[in-house]
Amino acid sequence: MNTKYIDLIDQTYHFPTEEFELQNKHLQFHGIDLMKLVEEYGTPLKFSYLPKISDNIQRAKGWFDSAFAKADYKATYNYCYCTKSSHFKHVLDTALKNDIHIETSSAFDINIVQSLKKEGKINDETFVICNGFKRDLYIQNIASLIDSGQKNCIPVIDNYEELSLLTEATDSNFNVGIRIASEEEPKFEFYTSRLGIGYKNILTFFKNQIEPNNQVNLKMLHFFINTGIRDNAYYWNELHKCLKVYIQLKKICPTLDSLNIGGGFPIKNSLAFEFDYAYMVEEIVSQIKQVCDEAGVDVPHLFTEFGSFTVGESGGAIYKILYQKQQNDREKWSMINSSFITTLPDSWAISKRFIMLPLNRWNDEYERVLLGGLTCDSDDYYNSEQNINAIYLPKYHKDKPLYVGFFNTGAYQETIGGYGGLQHCLIPAPKHVLIDRDDDGAITTRVFKEQQSSEQMLEILGYQ
Missing domain, CATH: 2.40.37.10 (Lyase, Ornithine Decarboxylase; Chain A, domain 1)
Incomplete structure (x- = not known):
């Protein structure tokens, strides 16, 4: 036996x-x-x-490079690390050796960014995507980062008050993103994410608060769903809803040139784990290009915010x-x-x-x-x-x-x-x-x- x-x-x-x-x-x-x-x-x-951190970053970059070449996708790919997955210095130091950018979630994240800048690990050209619900100290720290010359600091607007809070905190001109409040899977405990602004309200929000404001440019649309990147009807349906909003905004907002598809790459949780990463990247890139070509708009620069995928398999x-x-x-x-x-x-x-x-x-x-x-x-x-x-x-x-x-x-x-x-x-x-x-x-x-x-x-x- x-x-x-x-x-x-x-x-x-x-x-x-x-x-x-x-x-x-x-x-x-x-x-x-x-x-x-x-x-x-x-x-x-x-x-x-x-070393596994660098390995996974380079794998993802390779998948997107291949997908861009295959689809003749004329834009850039920007890999951001989601710091909330692990804030440790040894993680950030390793990740940043791979020419990547950063996504933050709260006020103290910005203090980490400032520390990394002092050490020369990042510079003014590094994208710092500021997500999360923003009040008081987080707003002040973002404003301070923008005022220090961080050209590519992009606060992603999560609710209707954040833009006015940011413009009150700084006199500098800056770019912003808008987070879409995605609709969750039917089995979820709630229907719509608490994060972001609803699909139907984004265009109105842009026209009322961003378009008339000479201090602010809309740079990015942010899309993410809790269940992550999966090859199922729900994911593709939400992606197409997001692209519909992107195209509507792009036609009236020339400064909008980036789409952030968030994180959500799964990591191995079993020896029997199987996931075709290259296929998913190819399909995402292909569908974005197809929808944009049909609408007659330029394809967006793509951003991802992989956290667990970056650091999970190293521990x-x-x-x-x-x-x-x-x-x-x-x-x-x-x-x-x-x-x-x-x-x-x-x-x-x-x-x-x-x-x-x-x-x-x-x-x-x-x-x-x-x-x-x-x-x-x-x-x-x-x-x-x-x-x-x-x-x-x-x-x-x-x-x-x-x-x-x-x-x-x-x-x-x-x-x-x-x-x-x-x-x-x-x-x-x-x-x-x-x-x-x-x-x-x-x-x-x-x-x-x-x-x-x-x-x-x-x-x-x-x-x-």
Whole structure:
């Protein structure tokens, strides 16, 4: 019988993959021996593999370059990184090496932009697309950025009051975008996004507030839907509705020359993941060109705001199985030495699933288990893979340590989990290691943050 864990993987997936392989019976991730990482740094452990950030940016640029050439699309493509996915300096520094631009979401993002400008990581020509609901400090910071000479700072208008707030905050001339309030899928909990201005009201808004204002030019139309870029009727229908508005505006507004299609590229959440990125890009570019050609207007410059796609597949978390509890005749609970709620909050909050694989013992027999976290919270568990309604791992043995890795966790988990702050049940944030490659391709590692200490938490709580 094929009862080993490696047999299960071979029967279920195409393995090895471009990211994962076995060497010396241990799991390798992009050529990194994860057991050696554990031996050097211990667990629980968070890591960021920085080269994957550049890799994904260059892949996306290549897809758009090819699609533009195939469609004879006479405009430019601008890759923006959505900073809210991960604000860390090592992420921004790596991403900006690839000649990209930035999308911001709130006031403190602008302080990050100013810091990057001082370091020469971005310049006055870099596009800074300012999204989100804007009040007070965010408005002031955007105005300050515009006044400092950031020629391509484009605040995207989210509601009817923002334009007047911006013009009151600066005397400089500036460009703006308008965000379309997209209509959501029928199964969604609401009909229309809370972000942006409704399709039917955009033309009126332009005529009443932007066209008469000599201080402002409309540069961009912004389109994004919560479910992301998917090859389904809903996505294509919303894109065509957006293009209809773009064409109406373009015919009366010569300064409008850019379409921002937001983010929404999916990332791998299973070894069985399949998504034809190149096809989707080709189809988007082709349909935009076709609609614009039929209407007799120039095609727009295209912007994207990929966040999870940029950074998600660079991150991972490693845990040790501490103990196993047989709670009844069917359920075995394998307890990790950390917490899912605090280190992978999306697994708890929105039932998100990540790629999960053991680092060692692939030649041992496997069993079905549930994974439990350390908090005294009944919701601190992980119970299934994305494409399998179960978790299978090598059988627990007290004298044979087992380590498990969760992969492609690099987007949102640290900020949502309250990085550096209080954690549920005061479970400390794990050590965080940065992995890179030098000019010769050799792997380098360094500790970004040590595991959170009791003193740090007690200071936050007011005990010190």
